Amino acid sequence: QKEVEQNSGPLSVPEGAIASLNCTYSDRGSQSFFWYRQYSGKSPELIMSIYSNGDKEDGRFTAQLNKASQYVSLLIRDSQPSDSATYLCAVNKKGRGSTLGRLYFGRGTQLTVWP
Amino acid sequence: GAVVSQHPSRVICKSGTSVKIECRSLDFQATTMFWYRQFPKQSLMLMATSNEGSKATYEQGVEKDKFLINHASLTLSTLTVTSAHPEDSSFYICSARGWSAGNEQFFGPGTRLTVL
Numbered sequence: 001q002k003e004v005e006q007n008s009g010p011l012s013v014p015e016g017a018i019a020s021l022n023c024t025y026s027d028r029g030s031q032s033f034f035w036y037r038q039y040s041g042k043s044p045e046l047i048m049s050i051y052s053n054g055d056k057e058d059g060r061f062t063a064q065l066n067k068a069s070q071y072v073s074l075l076i077r078d079s080q081p082s083d084s085a086t087y088l089c090a091v092n093k094k095g096r097g098s099t100l101g102r103l104y105f106g107r108g109t110q111l112t113v114w115p
Numbered sequence: 116g117a118v119v120s121q122h123p124s125r126v127i128c129k130s131g132t133s134v135k136i137e138c139r140s141l142d143f144q145a146t147t148m149f150w151y152r153q154f155p156k157q158s159l160m161l162m163a164t165s166n167e168g169s170k171a172t173y174e175q176g177v178e179k180d181k182f183l184i185n186h187a188s189l190t191l192s193t194l195t196v197t198s199a200h201p202e203d204s205s206f207y208i209c210s211a212r213g214w215s216a217g218n219e220q221f222f223g224p225g226t227r228l229t230v231l
Contacts, residue, residue: 034219043208043225044159049217088159090220100147100212103220107158 001026006089006106015115019076023089023106026070032092032101033065035074038108039085048074079113086110117143119211121223128199129231136194136226138209144189145211149220150182153206165192189213199230 005024013019021035032051036044050056050063050072062075072091076083086108094101118141128134138148150162163179165171165186173179183195192211196203208225212218 036222043206043222046219046221049219100218102149102161102164105159 002106003027003093003104004089004091004106006109008107008109010110010112012112012114013079015079015081015113017079017113019079019083019111019113021074021076021087021089021109021111023072023074024070025072025089025091025104027091027093028067028070030091030093033063033072034090034092034103035061035063035072036088036090036105037083037085038088044088076111079111081113081115084112117141117211117213117217117219117221119145119209119221119223121209121226123226124224125227125229127229127231130200131198134196134199134228136196136207136209136228138192138194138211138223140190140211140213140221143211143213143215145192145213146189147212148186148192149210149212150184150192150194151208151210153208153225159208162194196228199228201230204228204230 035048037047038044048063050065056063060077064073088108089106090103092101120139122137148165151159162177163171163173165184167186167189171184186192210220210222212220
């Protein structure tokens with residue numbers, strides 16, 4: 001079983017719509033969850049972090065965490081063509097090399113927002 | 116968010132040469148730095164984790180003698196690809212984490228390595 005699972009997509013939504021990205025994780029003890037955006041040919045950029053159950057909003061982005069279901073999601077409201085990218089879900093878990101743990105990434109969901 | 120730089124952004128070298136990539140945290144102290152490799156259309160692959168002042172911990176299957184990592188200060192880590200071959204051509208990305216940066220992990224812009 002993979003540490004982090006994401007629907008690989010592609011997900012295609014029209015401009016102005018809500019894009020919904022989902023992620024599940026396997027380690028029930030995980031405490032920190034992140035969403036990164038990666039444009040083609042670029043490195044990942046941190047857009048949201050969430051640590052407790054519930055919703056966290058930042059501008060057009062809302063992250064949702066449900067630890068009981070081991071589920072994390074990202075909603076993008078009023079989607080814009082500039083949001084077209086691959087979105088990576090990441091979960092921090094204790095591992096070798098660092099007492100603070102390391103990130104495990106999903107394979108990413110490719111989002112296309114068409115005008 | 117915190118800023119991480121990488122240098123060079125792109126390098127082309129001949130087979131058999133060594134290439135050094137630098138990763139710097141510009142506005143925070145990075146107690147831990149991570150090195151990733153990403154092939155086209157594939158997900159990030161963690162190569163190694165390095166803590167300042169100690170030896171790097173390599174992931175399974177990554178040759179530590181080929182990918183030399185040094186994390187000599189709280190703001191600088193280097194990755195040296197020794198005796199590079201065409202199959203080492205990839206996108207190498209570092210990331211850094213530190214208490215003063217909220218303990219979140221921030222990525223550098225990446226280095227695209229092409230070995231001829």
